[in-house]
Amino acid sequence: MNQGGERLQKVLARHGFGSRRACEELIASGRVTVDGDVAVLGRRVDVSCDEVAVDGVAVGVRPGLVHYLLNKPAGVISTADDTHGRRTVVDLVPSEPRVFPVGRLDADTEGLLLLTNDGEMAHRLSHPSFGVDKEYLAQVQGSPSRAAVRRLREGVTLDDGPTAPARANIVEANLVKIVIHEGRNRQVRRMCEAVGHPVVRLVRTRIGPLVDRSLAPGEWRKLSALEVRSLEVAVDSAGEQSRRA
Numbered sequence: 720m721n722q723g724g725e726r727l728q729k730v731l732a733r734h735g736f737g738s739r740r741a742c743e744e745l746i747a748s749g750r751v752t753v754d755g756d757v758a759v760l761g762r763r764v765d766v767s768c769d770e771v772a773v774d775g776v777a778v779g780v781r782p783g784l785v786h787y788l789l790n791k792p793a794g795v796i797s798t799a800d801d802t803h804g805r806r807t808v809v810d811l812v813p814s815e816p817r818v819f820p821v822g823r824l825d826a827d828t829e830g831l832l833l834l835t836n837d838g839e840m841a842h843r844l845s846h847p848s849f850g851v852d853k854e855y856l857a858q859v860q861g862s863p864s865r866a867a868v869r870r871l872r873e874g875v876t877l878d879d880g881p882t883a884p885a886r887a888n889i890v891e892a893n894l895v896k897i898v899i900h901e902g903r904n905r906q907v908r909r910m911c912e913a914v915g916h917p918v919v920r921l922v923r924t925r926i927g928p929l930v931d932r933s934l935a936p937g938e939w940r941k942l943s944a945l946e947v948r949s950l951e952v953a954v955d956s957a958g959e960q961s962r963r964a
């Protein structure tokens with residue numbers, strides 16, 4: 720065991736896993752390993768040679784990578800550049816380092832969108848076989864019947880093929896919560912339309928493990944290291960599930 724080096728909680732805190740106290744709890748809960756062994760409180764590490772992992776994912780020093788969670792307002796488009804000079808999601812976050820949106824929300828869709836310069840994560844998140852759950856609240860025309868909601872769950876046939884089974888629940892008479900892991904163009908709108916309830920307003924409320932009810936439309940924040948980690952874990956397990964399917 721390394722008796723020199725830094726206290727593990729200090730290293731974790733520096734990587735954004737919360738206060739030193741929170742990092743001590745993380746260690747005590749057995750979620751932190753050093754070179755594959757579950758770490759105990761008091762453990763010291765040398766980051767140049769010890770491999771620290773949280774929930775099985777290495778705490779890498781990846782300088783320069785940023786991950787922003789944006790609450791996209793309606794009317795802003797999800798591309799990095801717009802040839803027509805319209806306002807894009809990239810205009811709402813810091814311009815340096817340059818980031819790009821992960822996947823897209825329609826111009827008229829609101830809610831959570833991830834922007835990053837982490838190409839590896841963006842690729843894995845947008846690849847259908849790694850599709851993490853995305854949760855939407857759809858305000859629709861009319862009041863969907865149970866049969867309509869069942870159709871959403873079982874999958875509906877769209878012009879580009881049937882949708883995978885989804886989770887769907889009625890929240891209020893004209894408000895449906897839908898969780899999908901595919902990322903087809905205008906998918907939720909087309910699914911709702913296909914069951915006879917066109918969408919009036921669509922808000923994405925969760926991306927994998929990421930939720931945030933406190934961000935106002937147009938506001939963004941950096942993901943904590945723990946959130947980045949949890950996203951990586953979600954991507955890995957979604958990829959694993961799709962390989963098994």
Ligand code: URA
Nearest residue numbers: 825828905906907908
């Ligand atoms: N489904 C849609 O219909 N639109 C979005 O923006 C995202 C998912």
